[in-house]
Amino acid sequence: xxxxxxxxLLDILVLAAIKTEDSYGYKIIKDIKPYLTLSESTLYxxxxxxxxxxxxxxxxxxxxxxxxxxxxxxxxxxxKLNAFAEEWKEVMAIYDYVVREVDAA
Amino acid sequence: xxxxxxxxLLDILVLAAIKTEDSYGYKIIKDIKPYLTLSESTLYxxxxxxxxxxxxxxxxxxxxxxxxxxxxxxxxxxxKLNAFAEEWKEVMAIYDYVVREVDAA
DNA sequence: TGTAATACTATACGACGCGAGGTATTATGT
DNA sequence: ACATAATACCTCGCGTCGTATAGTATTACA
Numbered sequence: 001x002x003x004x005x006x007x008x009l010l011d012i013l014v015l016a017a018i019k020t021e022d023s024y025g026y027k028i029i030k031d032i033k034p035y036l037t038l039s040e041s042t043l044y045x046x047x048x049x050x051x052x053x054x055x056x057x058x059x060x061x062x063x064x065x066x067x068x069x070x071x072x073x074x075x076x077x078x079x080k081l082n083a084f085a086e087e088w089k090e091v092m093a094i095y096d097y098v099v100r101e102v103d104a105a
Numbered sequence: 106x107x108x109x110x111x112x113x114l115l116d117i118l119v120l121a122a123i124k125t126e127d128s129y130g131y132k133i134i135k136d137i138k139p140y141l142t143l144s145e146s147t148l149y150x151x152x153x154x155x156x157x158x159x160x161x162x163x164x165x166x167x168x169x170x171x172x173x174x175x176x177x178x179x180x181x182x183x184x185k186l187n188a189f190a191e192e193w194k195e196v197m198a199i200y201d202y203v204v205r206e207v208d209a210a
Numbered sequence: 211t212g213t214a215a216t217a218c219t220a221t222a223c224g225a226c227g228c229g230a231g232g233t234a235t236t237a238t239g240t
Numbered sequence: 241a242c243a244t245a246a247t248a249c250c251t252c253g254c255g256t257c258g259t260a261t262a263g264t265a266t267t268a269c270a
Binding site: 108112115143144145146147150151154169170171 | 229
Binding site: 004024063066067069 | 215216217218219220221226
């Protein structure tokens with residue numbers, strides 16, 4: 001997929017990935033992979049930004065002798081997810097405009 | 106609208122705006138405004154990138170004593186517009202995933 | 211014994227959106 | 241006549257962000 005388009009969806013995809021149950025870096029990448037491939041160097045800065053923005057909290061837990069950081073969505077994160085559904089209407093309006101112009105060929 | 110999401114649509118929106126008939130900077134901004142507000146300092150670099158990429162050609166013409174740059178879409182630009190419709194399926198798959206997680210609340 | 215998978219981190223580069231500011235002409239309102 | 245808005249283009253510089261590259265350390269498997 002075009003690199004540009006997916007960038008706007010990264011934050012929201014990551015939030016969606018931890019919505020149902022807390023998750024951690026490596027798992028998030030695997031869960032999202034069918035929809036969009038992202039590397040660790042892309043994900044971890046996003047997680048840090050989302051934490052700084054108050055959209056999620058971090059909770060380190062030991063797993064098999066190693067530390068694992070579990071990410072938990074906050075109320076603010078939930079609001080962001082819900083707001084996304086609203087924003088989508090504007091995105092679809094743009095899509096309709098573009099396709100209309102294409103069909104006008 | 107969230108600043109992030111629309112950025113991925115900028116290039117394609119600009120191409121769509123010159124698809125039906127050649128247009129120029131100021132007009133493109135006005136035409137797109139109902140869908141997305143962008144400033145001149147955002148548009149002109151995009152036009153230059155699209156030209157460098159071969160998606161459009163530029164043709165300066167005098168209008169009321171002033172120079173006006175008309176932008177004309179190329180075959181490659183048309184292909185990019187058509188490819189967008191295909192890519193959109195992947196975008197919708199992401200949207201469905203996000204909404205599904207939201208509804209699982 | 212070595213290679214892949216798991217799990218997180220830091221650095222540095224390039225691309226990009228955009229605010230701020232600049233130039234010049236024409237049209238509109240007072 | 242004067243001021244303001246609209247038209248039409250451009251440049252510079254800042255901050256954000258995606259990502260390649262590289263590093264550390266443990267566990268599982270062949």
